[in-house]
Amino acid sequence: xxxxxxxxxxxxxxxxxxxxxxxxxxxxxxxxxxxxxxxxxxxxxxxxxxxxxxxxxxxxxxxxxxxxxxxxxxxxxxxxxxxxxxxxxxxxxxxxxxxxxxxxxxxxxxxxxxxxxxxxxxxxxxxxxxxxxxxxxxxxxxxxxxxxxxxxxxxxxxxxxxxxxxxxxxxxxxxxxxxxxxxxxxxxxxxxxxxxxxxxxxxxxxxxxxxxxxxxxxxxxxxxxxxxxxxxxxxxxxx
Numbered sequence: 001x002x003x004x005x006x007x008x009x010x011x012x013x014x015x016x017x018x019x020x021x022x023x024x025x026x027x028x029x030x031x032x033x034x035x036x037x038x039x040x041x042x043x044x045x046x047x048x049x050x051x052x053x054x055x056x057x058x059x060x061x062x063x064x065x066x067x068x069x070x071x072x073x074x075x076x077x078x079x080x081x082x083x084x085x086x087x088x089x090x091x092x093x094x095x096x097x098x099x100x101x102x103x104x105x106x107x108x109x110x111x112x113x114x115x116x117x118x119x120x121x122x123x124x125x126x127x128x129x130x131x132x133x134x135x136x137x138x139x140x141x142x143x144x145x146x147x148x149x150x151x152x153x154x155x156x157x158x159x160x161x162x163x164x165x166x167x168x169x170x171x172x173x174x175x176x177x178x179x180x181x182x183x184x185x186x187x188x189x190x191x192x193x194x195x196x197x198x199x200x201x202x203x204x205x206x207x208x209x210x211x212x213x214x215x216x217x218x219x220x221x222x223x224x225x226x227x228x229x230x231x232x233x234x235x236x237x238x239x
Contacts, residue, residue, distance in 0.1 A: 043235025045110055045216075050086035052077045058090060060109050061217075064141035066102035066164050070095075073103040073220075084120045084181055084229050090218070091124075091227040098128055098222050102161070104141055105228075106217035112136065113213035114236040118185040123151050123178045124225040131176070132220035133184050134231070137210040145210060146219050147186055147195040147203060151176040158195050158203045160210070169205035170195075181229075189236055 038045040052058045055076050063075050073095035080089045092103055115136060123131040133148035146166075147158040157171045174197060176182070185196040191211070195203035216233055220226045 040109065040111065043112070044233070045107070046230075046232040047090070047107070048086055048230055049077050049088040049090050052088060052090075054078060054088070057105070060107060061090075062106050062108050064104045064106060065097070066104065066141050066161060067100045069097045069099055069101045071097075073097060075103075075105045078227075080227060080229075082122070082179075082181065089122075089227045089229040092132070092218075092220050092225055095220075095223055095225065100166075101222055102146075102166075103220045103224075104135065104217055106135075106138060106141075106215050108215065110216045110233070111213045112216060112233055112235055114189045115216075115233055116185070116187050116236055117216060117231075117233040118183060119218070119231045120181050120229045121149070121184055122181045122227045122229075123149070123176070124227060125178065126152070126220075126222070126224040126226075129220070129222040129224040130178060130226075132218065132224055132226040132228075134186060135215075135217045135219050136186060136188065136233075137212070137214035138217055139210065139214050143210065144214065144217075145186075145188070145193065145207075147184060148219060148221070149174060149176055149182060149184065149197065151178050156195070156197050156202050158193065158205055160207055162209060169193075169207055170203040172202040174202065187236065 074093050078091050079087050083089050119134045130152045131150040135144040135146045138144035142164040149156045156174045158169045159166050187194050191206050191208040
């Protein structure tokens with residue numbers, strides 16, 4: 001083979017190899033960005049669960065409960081064709097709890113004080129209780145704020161849980177259904193909080209019990225089987 005042609009062939013092979021390696025590296029970076037989307041130092045976090053493994057608890061989340069009755073509920077990532085985005089959701093898939101047990105999934109590394117938090121929630125089933133919602137300024141499994149909707153009771157409420165005891169801060173009537181996704185949103189600045197249901201502000205309260213920042217998470221009560229998706233939280237100032 002002519003030496004000029006040989007050199008050209010080797011040069012083309014090197015270009016193709018570098019291009020392939022670069023393409024693989026770029027793909028890996030994109031996947032990494034999708035699987036680790038949070039920037040807690042900038043006061044922002046989101047979870048869509050589409051990069052998480054099925055039948056497992058997502059990395060960075062812990063399962064806890066307030067006022068235990070039977071055993072820890074089973075929380076896991078599952079596929080859901082009705083998911084608002086992607087195909088994965090985080091679900092409380094099974095629980096034997098009853099009465100005043102609150103089932104929690106907490107984002108361990110999160111810390112927010114003033115925030116704007118949204119989450120998509122779907123009540124699946126439950127004979128004693130249904131539905132659920134987000135928690136915020138959470139110190140531990142016994143101390144946090146919570147808002148939740150309940151199709152069985154046809155209401156939307158915000159509470160504080162202090163040392164495992166729940167106290168209602170505001171309540172509104174709402175016609176609600178199972179197997180339908182709702183968007184719950186919470187804003188809190190200082191001691192003033194507002195809770196929205198599908199874009200409508202329905203609850204307001206002022207309370208200074210938990211004045212410092214805390215973790216965010218998810219909540220259901222007793223035997224409520226519930227799915228969650230598209231959690232997004234932004235700091236409103238100090239976080």
